[in-house]
Amino acid sequence: MRFNMKSLATGLAVLAAPQIALAADIDTGDTAWILTSTALVLFMTLPGLALFYGGLTRSRNVLSILMQCFVIAGIASIVWLVAGYSLAFTDGGSANAYIGGLGKVLFAGVLERSVEGTIPETAFALFQMTFAIITPALVIGGFAERIKFSVVLWFTVLWLFLVYIPITHWVWGGGWLAQMGLLDFAGGTVVHITAGTAALVAALVVGPRTGFGKTPMPPHNMTLTVAGAGMLWVGWFGFNGGSALAANGDAAMAMLVTHISAATGAITWMFIEWKKFGKPTALGVVTGMVAGLGTITPASGFVGPAGALVIGLLAGLVCFNATMFLKNKLKIDDSLDVFPVHGVGGIVGTLLAAVFAAPTLGVFAGQGFAEGVNSISQQFSIQMIGVISVLLYTAVVTFVIFKVIAVLTKGLRVSEDEESEGLDIVSHEERGYDL
Numbered sequence: 001m002r003f004n005m006k007s008l009a010t011g012l013a014v015l016a017a018p019q020i021a022l023a024a025d026i027d028t029g030d031t032a033w034i035l036t037s038t039a040l041v042l043f044m045t046l047p048g049l050a051l052f053y054g055g056l057t058r059s060r061n062v063l064s065i066l067m068q069c070f071v072i073a074g075i076a077s078i079v080w081l082v083a084g085y086s087l088a089f090t091d092g093g094s095a096n097a098y099i100g101g102l103g104k105v106l107f108a109g110v111l112e113r114s115v116e117g118t119i120p121e122t123a124f125a126l127f128q129m130t131f132a133i134i135t136p137a138l139v140i141g142g143f144a145e146r147i148k149f150s151v152v153l154w155f156t157v158l159w160l161f162l163v164y165i166p167i168t169h170w171v172w173g174g175g176w177l178a179q180m181g182l183l184d185f186a187g188g189t190v191v192h193i194t195a196g197t198a199a200l201v202a203a204l205v206v207g208p209r210t211g212f213g214k215t216p217m218p219p220h221n222m223t224l225t226v227a228g229a230g231m232l233w234v235g236w237f238g239f240n241g242g243s244a245l246a247a248n249g250d251a252a253m254a255m256l257v258t259h260i261s262a263a264t265g266a267i268t269w270m271f272i273e274w275k276k277f278g279k280p281t282a283l284g285v286v287t288g289m290v291a292g293l294g295t296i297t298p299a300s301g302f303v304g305p306a307g308a309l310v311i312g313l314l315a316g317l318v319c320f321n322a323t324m325f326l327k328n329k330l331k332i333d334d335s336l337d338v339f340p341v342h343g344v345g346g347i348v349g350t351l352l353a354a355v356f357a358a359p360t361l362g363v364f365a366g367q368g369f370a371e372g373v374n375s376i377s378q379q380f381s382i383q384m385i386g387v388i389s390v391l392l393y394t395a396v397v398t399f400v401i402f403k404v405i406a407v408l409t410k411g412l413r414v415s416e417d418e419e420s421e422g423l424d425i426v427s428h429e430e431r432g433y434d435l
Helices: 002-025 028-056 059-089 121-142 149-172 176-180 188-206 222-244 249-277 282-299 305-329 338-356 376-408 416-421 423-428
Strands: none
Touching: 028 059, 028 121, 028 222, 059 121, 059 149, 059 423, 121 149, 121 188, 121 338, 149 176, 149 188, 149 376, 149 423, 176 376, 188 282, 188 338, 188 376, 222 249, 222 282, 249 282, 249 305, 282 305, 282 338, 305 338, 338 376, 416 423
């Protein structure tokens, strides 16, 4: 009997060992914060971005935008499960500088006991999935109100595999830009430059909406847009703060600077618009806020509050002028201003991260450069390489993707008559409003 009791005790100790290791490896506070951040980032797309974009379109296309956001969320989730996560975040062997491997296809090995840092790997994979959802959803603003629904489906799958996933690996998965020392805390290159550049290419390839530059195309429902913008502002705390992957000082600082840049971008845009056109608008305020958020994103974990103030100010100024230049001078119909707000904002923020990360700027000082980098000029050179490489790669591959899809779907856009009738009825046989 004594022997049996001893064996039982030994067996129980062995069974308990993995649980003890799990408790030691996983920080429950960090895990709770990342789970919360994951919900916040998904909230940014559904319903935040859907409402923000939906209100900016004309009433006959509002449902199509909502539909596209929802369907992209579903497709991106499946892509991430099937191979996206594995290709972005696992070792790719001899090709690891450019793409990951297939060791975690269908989340193989991603178990309850799997750990990534101080959080469950399931939480990490799900958090990163929400980034893969919102990035192609941002792109739809470039071709809103004239695209075939089938094109959106093809584009989402191909673009995720050929653009988003490789660049995610370059920057966050241990790829060549990470090895170089690129500072991108939450997605200036991975999310905003890729989405903005893809939207610009889409606008050029698909062509402008019928009547663009001749017929006024104001937002049909600014109430929806302002509500969606508020959701984006709140959700961005998870986007940037969650990228610390811990409930710590980095997360708190990222949230603080995110809020300061958003507020400053909104007020800056408002005053510029007020002076230029005589009246401030709700559209201007929310657009400036989004510009401030997108611009601070790559720098949010590296800069301080005073640096964020300057970044938000420049975001409002630069993105406002970029928007005016694209529409009024170049006559490019990036319908919902994705490139001048997200693309330009991502570029500016990625470059300014090199400046305001410097620990020697007094009240404007940040948290320091990448490991092995000793000066603003050195870090700035790395940031510039990251910006140029991501922009060029995204532009070329996105262009090829649209050309291939045009063959597969026999054209990218609906007919002129269908565009006039509206995508809600043409694509979905439903109406956004049935009063």
